[in-house]
Amino acid sequence: MDTVTQMLFGATVAQAGFRRRLGRKAMVAGALLGMVPDLDVVVGWVAGPFANWQYHRSLTHSLLFGPLVGPLFGWLFWRLHRAMVQERPDVANRDTLRAWIWLSILALITHPLIDLFTSYGTQLLWPFSTYRFAINAMPIIDPLYSLVLVVALLFGSLRARPALAQDVAGAALLFIGVYSCMGWAINDRVQQIAAEQFDGPAEIDAYPLLFQPYYRRVVALTPEAAHVGYYSVLNPKPITWQTFPQERSTATNAVAATEQAVLFRWFAMDKLLWREESDGNGGRLVEATDLRYGLQGNADIGFWGIRARVGPGQEVQGPVEVFAIPRDSSRAAFRRFWAELTGW
Known part of the structure; x- marks a missing residue:
């Protein structure tokens, strides 16, 4: 997912699990931690796109990164918290330190897990394997996905009861889980439909298009050509294939x-x-x-x-x-996209 959504997600994880114990500072820490794994893009800024392709979503997106680095971040946030609220004698205890450590681990480890649902590919098992895991369930940017997190965080930032704020954040995370699994199911269904409509054997994959999970781009790959089509579950109709010789x-x-x-x-x-x-x-x-x-x-x-x-x-x-390759961002292209998505 995009970095802004990752920050929102990290903050929501912190609100759901630690708002009552650590206060609203936990949400700020969660947002910062949600951004940390994507700092690996700096390699691409310095060394170019080939380096970005190689190193983005590798070390910092491994399932080991959170458990190994999270305790250090947790200790740093605990120290900062202790310095900011010196009048509270309980913040120096082990339970508070443990809470900050778990917050850091969870915010860092959920980052690659939600990236897994996009098409880019995430090296979850680095350094033991460089295999790129991708489910093709969600687009990298989805406004509804992000909006749900924003609403939960707005609720949590108010002086509402901490327990209720945690419940709202938990509900938002549950929605995200169900929404992502729905996108996964849609992708599998579109691949099945494409396989039924394509004439002949091919390696068929469906990929989410911009900003929503319902409209998919389908690629049927054969040794001779790549065949590209589009299908929306909101506007079902036969796929029109374009053929590009290989x-x-x-x-x-x-x-x-x-x-x-x-x-x-x-x-x-x-x-x-x-x-x-x-x-x-x-x-x-x-x-x-x-x-x-x-x-x-x-x-x-x-x-x-x-x-x-x-x-x-x-x-x-x-x-x-x-x-x-430049993308057509004209108003006519947007109208065509909307018409194909919805049938309106």
């Missing part, structure tokens, strides 16, 4: 063997479309696009990819570069 040549093999392409293939979880064309100088321009993310219009095949030039001798010339 290039398999010496030139694409040369690019696929590069270190950058191997990394990109791992990052994209092997969901790639390979294309090539003449570069006008006797060589070929080869591109690989990540098929997991896309949108109707300019970006039907994806949002980003890599490209490289291959010379007449089938050698890769120059660096392997990252490119982005």
